[in-house]
Amino acid sequence: MxxxxxxxxxxxxxxxxxxxxxxxxxxxxxxxxxxxxxxxxxxxxxxxxxxxxxxxxxxxxxxxxxxxxxxxxxxxxxxxxxxxxxxxxxxxxxxxxxxxxxxxxxxxxxxxxxxxxxxxxxxxxxxxxxxxxxxxxxxxxxxxxxxxxxxxxxxxxxxxxxxxxxxxxxxxxxxxxxxxxxxxxxxPSLFTFNIKDSRIKELPGVAAQVTVKVKDTKLTSTGPLLITHWGMSGPAILKLSAWGARILHDKNYQFTIFVNWLNDADKEDVEKKLKELKQEHAKKSVSKKSPFELTNRLWESLVLASGIESETKWADLSKIQLQNLANQLTNGTFQVNGKSTFKExxxxxxxxxxxxxxxxxxxxxxxxxxxxxxxxxxxxxxxxxxxxxxxxxxxxxxxxxx
Missing domain, CATH: 3.50.50.60 (FAD/NAD(P)-binding domain)
Structure with a gap:
């Protein structure tokens, strides 16, 4: 019938x-x-x-x-x-x-x-x-x-x-x-990035306003990024995953990203600002308080990653350490190794x-x-x-x- x-x-x-x-x-x-x-x-x-x-x-x-x-x-x-x-x-x-x-x-x-x-x-x-x-x-x-x-x-x-x-x-x-x-x-489109990295390992739940780029592609995205137990999520990452759905699939979800933790701040400008801080806060320890719009925990992690020990004073920073720090802040390199589905x-x-x-x-x-x-x-x-x-x-x- x-x-x-x-x-x-x-x-x-x-x-x-x-x-x-x-x-x-x-x-x-x-x-x-x-x-x-x-x-x-x-x-x-x-x-x-x-x-x-x-x-x-x-x-x-x-x-x-x-x-x-x-x-x-x-x-x-x-x-x-x-x-x-x-x-x-x-x-x-x-x-x-x-x-x-x-x-x-x-x-x-x-x-x-x-x-x-x-x-x-x-x-x-x-x-x-x-x-x-x-x-x-x-x-x-x-x-x-x-x-x-x-x-x-x-x-x-x-x-x-x-x-x-x-x-x-x-x-x-x-x-x-x-x-x-x-x-x-x-x-797949709309997925989060799996990243194992000592800089973010202890920071799940920390968020920042960032610009993210995928190495060797034109993919770039700006917005909130959220650090999670397995890596990175948040609108900036999800946007990147949607626009890069085909490209990232072809890379088998193994690729490098650059994170500018200060949104779109220029590396030279940040270096200049750090030199000023070195003068102004000579006696204070670098890692204690974030001078940028970053949480103190994230700031401290990036300071350590720049080869600066936790008790180091601003006055004692070498030129190389300042450059390293500017680089970590504006151009942090992270290895992505796989993806996770975003919610259901x-x-x-x-x-x-x-x-x-x-x-x-x-x-x-x-x-x-x-x-x-x-x-x-x-x-x-x-x-x-x-x-x-x-x-x-x-x-x-x-x-x-x-």
Whole structure:
């Protein structure tokens, strides 16, 4: 027995639900189903943002917003002019969910719980009569005359229009390759760096505003860095991992970074400042108090790494020691040896080649009535609500198109 629907959406995540709700709100006559392989829907929404769901980011200018997407920057410009973060806020307000902006620009439900977003979606699908079918793992997809046939392990479905919102699901990508779609092979994005180094070993929890560069590449990033038990994390590192996803993968996650602990201070200027401190604080010991915007613990560690003993007075510093210290502060060299996944918010770079998608409709350029929403395509962003914004925007565009 085939079950017939006007539209089938594969994938019960953020993009799938948002697409389905927008379709039926625009055309209540359509019979729409969401197929989800797991027993629960919206799992990634539940755990995102530490269980609070980082819905979007308070960046309201499409041309600025695209800059947060290592892959998709060019392609998303048009879509964001159709549906941007401001539209997201309005959409959720209309559906009874108020959002708030935090200091770093991230936006969350006022309730501080991702359950609010999940309830909003589930209520809307019930109200609109959208069939949410769990435990439906898609085994194969066929084109049958003008219809799409979707086979799961227990059912067969027929539909006029098929929307894939399966995120980074290798099995679905494989099926698409049978339909001549090119898949950019997935590699991890958003990860932290594993670094074993005596300078940071005793400092987990210490943060600083830094500039980080990856040796022999053009990769550079500025922002807060957090020292952890296994190395380095924080926005500066995560940004680097997103923009460098392919490059760092090719280096097998073995590479050298340079850390400027004084943000973007120039080595010469720092050396000059240290010489002044040598005059001013002649009698004081160097390692006791940080003269820069660094924690005393980090300062002390960098002083020791410069070959300066803990009781040494400023007056007794040699020229070489001053140069060493300036170097540690502005150009510390660290060996990265492997990566760790950042929380459970695993994001991959990779997916359907962007050249094969019409970004006015999110329809496949190779097959009529086949659409894509969310992370299944080769688009990903840094952390801060941007990956969800891509899900909402692409879902909205698909809904308009169908």
């Amino acid at each position: 085939n079950q017939n629907f006007d539209i089938i959406i594969v994938g019960g995540g953020a993009a799938g639900f948002f697409t389905a709700i927008n379709i039926v709100e625009k055309n209540p006559k359509l019979k729409v189903a969401i197929l989800e392989r797991g027993t629960e829907v919206l799992n990634k929404v539940r755990i995102s943002g530490g269980g609070r769901c980082n819905v979007t980011h308070a960046c309201f200018e499409p041309n600025e917003l695209v800059k947060f997407y290592p892959r998709g920057e060019k392609e998303l410009r048009g879509p964001f002019h159709q549906f941007c973060s401001g539209d997201t806020i309005e959409w959720f307000e209309k559906h009874g969910v108020e959002l708030k902006i935090e200091a770093d620009g991230r936006m969350f439900p006022v309730s501080n719980s991702s359950q609010t977003i999940i309830d909003c979606f589930l209520k809307a699908t019930q109200k609109l009569g959208i069939a949410v079918l769990t435990g439906q793992s898609v085994q194969s997809i066929f084109k049958k005359d003008t219809l799409w046939k979707v086979e799961t392990q227990s059912e067969n479905y027929l539909t006029e229009k098929l929307i894939l919102a399966t995120g980074s699901n290798p099995k679905v990508w494989e099926m698409l390759q049978n339909f001549r779609h090119a898949i950019v092979s997935p590699v 918010e695993f994001v991959t770079a990779g997916g359907i080649d962007l050249k094969e998608i019409n970004f006015k409709t999110m329809e496949s350029k190779l097959h009529e009535n086949l659409y894509f929403a969310g992370e299944i395509v080769n688009i990903d962003a840094i952390t801060g609500g941007f990956n969800f914004q891509n899900a909402w925007t692409s879902g909205f565009i698909v809904a308009n198109a169908v």
